[in-house]
Amino acid sequence: MMKPLTSLDRTILSTFSPGFGGAVVPEWIKPWLENGLGSVTLFASNTPNFEAATKLIEELRSYNPEVLVSIDEEGGDVTRLFVREGSRYPTPALLGQCDDENLTYRSYFSMGTILRELGIDITYAPVADVVAFENNPIVGVRSFGMSTDVVSRHVAAAIKGLQNAGVGACVKHFPGHGAVLEDSHHDLPHIKMSLADYESQHVYPFKLAIESGVSAVMIGHLVAEALDAKLPASLSSKVIRDYLRGVLKFNGLVVTDALDMGAIGGPAKIHESALKALSAGADLLCFSGMGDQSTFVASSFDWIKTAVDSGLLPTNSLEESEKRIISWRSTNKYSGLATAAVDFKDLIHGFEISGSVELEPGAVNLVEIGTKPTIAAGDVSWGMHRELRAVGISCDIHASDAETLSTKKLVVAFRDAYRDAPLLATLRRLYERYPEAIFIDMGWPTREFAPKNLIRAFGSSAVIAQAVAARIRAK
Structure with a gap:
């Protein structure tokens, strides 16, 4: 006591x-x-x-x-x-x-x-x-x-x-x-x-x-x-x-x-x-x-x-x-008026986009790869599979070295390769093998990797993934 x-x-x-x-x-x-x-x-x-x-x-x-x-x-x-x-x-x-x-x-x-x-x-x-x-x-x-x-x-x-x-x-x-x-x-x-x-x-x-x-x-x-x-x-x-x-x-x-x-x-x-x-x-x-x-x-x-x-x-x-x-x-007291909630579509114009990043409904092969999270962030769920499925794009999730990646359109979601040399090398190999793949940079931008079809999303939170999925399905 x-x-x-x-x-x-x-x-x-x-x-x-x-x-x-x-x-x-x-x-x-x-x-x-x-x-x-x-x-x-x-x-x-x-x-x-x-x-x-x-x-x-x-x-x-x-x-x-x-x-x-x-x-x-x-x-x-x-x-x-x-x-x-x-x-x-x-x-x-x-x-x-x-x-x-x-x-x-x-x-x-x-x-x-x-x-x-x-x-x-x-x-x-x-x-x-x-x-x-x-x-x-x-x-x-x-x-x-x-x-x-x-x-x-x-x-x-x-x-x-x-x-x-x-x-x-x-x-x-x-x-x-x-x-x-x-x-x-x-x-x-x-x-x-x-x-x-x-x-x-x-x-x-x-x-x-x-x-x-x-x-x-x-x-x-x-x-x-x-x-x-x-x-x-x-x-x-x-x-x-x-x-x-x-x-x-x-x-x-x-x-x-x-x-x-x-x-x-x-x-x-x-x-x-x-x-x-x-x-x-x-x-x-x-x-x-x-x-x-x-x-x-x-x-x-x-x-x-x-x-x-x-x-x-x-x-x-x-x-x-x-x-x-x-x-x-x-x-410290509450003093605000109710405001409209954040719509994920409001975030799309903050993306950096190059090439062709649109997908039709159907199936894709998906690779999700990232480096070890920082201590500040810790382990938090991220990726694109749930959000792509929500807009009608079914995903078969694969490892980055899978032999079956060529069977469907390839989408690669990654983050923070700028601080992980092996990850960056893996991305470059994927791009060399699959130059038409869509790459989604979901971390701080890895500027040294700039594939043809690319969305830089500046983050990997769920609402950002929703916005990416909406952009990919945009007409």
């Missing part, structure tokens, strides 16, 4: 946001909830369906009515609610291609309405990173694109949509993760741009988000050398206190990216990272949902408490964070 916590202990605990596995509240977290745990972050295993997610959130609040419930629901390929069937929302990348701010607003308002009805307070979205390199390994379709202007406008529309639906938006990964080639889940990226260039190209979407009233900002695990040449932004007082709070005048919640990520030392150093993040000015510590969360919470709590007792971590900073977290739920 946990011993009673002091008021200061509860203040420390108010900054924690762990996760856990499954759709039932585990025993280890119940005492923490009862003693003032600030937040819980939900992941795919917590939300197998809407009914289970609602019951879980109700159970969480039975132990702590004020707990802030967050989720990493970005829309598109990064989803926790629609893992089994694929998301009913498009990727930011395709929305950026469409460049219709009203469409982006409607998409995020609809998603926000679902989150609010489930009882979720805040979602870690939208991504405000501007992709600077075509082969960025981690941002890709999670971004609205490679144009600072497009990203900025659509981030603002997404924030408005979510927050008008009554759900807090949390832009990420401040101060901008798009200008790197490293994946911070594994390595610590360094950005060596001048401050003027970095601000104009990568910080600007965050600046506009702050001016738009965004609820929260997630700090990335990356070194932006123009702001702090030594420390990752997530552990840097120069970035959080001096720049984000001081220069950009942000007064909302500052959330860390997952503290178990390799860029800042991984799980073994999570307690140290938690203390450093709070010392730098973070309000909410995201522990992710992997590994032994009970140990992470206990070790981090003890480590931070020792720092507070010794005077290493001032209590006034913790108290300010606690006030922001406690007051958040009372200030």
Whole structure:
């Protein structure tokens, strides 16, 4: 049994946001909830369906009515609610291609309405990173694109949509993760741009988000050398206190990216990272949902408490964070009007199409191949077989080396070959053998592969697959 916590202990605990596995509240977290745990972050295993997610959130609040419930629901390929069937929302990348701010607003308002009805307070979205390199390994379709202007406008529309639906938006990964080639889940990226260039190209979407009233900002695990040449932004007082709070005048919640990520030392150093993040000015510590969360919470709590007792971590900073977290739920309210749902046909004009991509009703041979998903996305259902069948095209699904591929018209759906050399080689072999095949690029564009008959769809969520199927059957 946990011993009673002091008021200061509860203040420390108010900054924690762990996760856990499954759709039932585990025993280890119940005492923490009862003693003032600030937040819980939900992941795919917590939300197998809407009914289970609602019951879980109700159970969480039975132990702590004020707990802030967050989720990493970005829309598109990064989803926790629609893992089994694929998301009913498009990727930011395709929305950026469409460049219709009203469409982006409607998409995020609809998603926000679902989150609010489930009882979720805040979602870690939208991504405000501007992709600077075509082969960025981690941002890709999670971004609205490679144009600072497009990203900025659509981030603002997404924030408005979510927050008008009554759900807090949390832009990420401040101060901008798009200008790197490293994946911070594994390595610590360094950005060596001048401050003027970095601000104009990568910080600007965050600046506009702050001016738009965004609820929260997630700090990335990356070194932006123009702001702090030594420390990752997530552990840097120069970035959080001096720049984000001081220069950009942000007064909302500052959330860390997952503290178990390799860029800042991984799980073994999570307690140290938690203390450093709070010392730098973070309000909410995201522990992710992997590994032994009970140990992470206990070790981090003890480590931070020792720092507070010794005077290493001032209590006034913790108290300010606690006030922001406690007051958040009372200030974020539903304020939107009902809007039309997103029609998948609205997405078609965002595709890049070349050659002949139309099919008559009948049977085709279908190959679906992709590389290993990123940690951020995880394993989510994708492909074209269900959607093609829904429009009258029956599919025989084959491996890419099957000898029977020539028996019918061939359709090849793939994604993210730009970061997988063997996959790219397989696609080139298929194109060489079947030059009339239709290829569907359902990830961040693999520009080095440009077959004659091609749809670049900028994502693989279910609604995007529907739009591709509608285009293929277009007359």
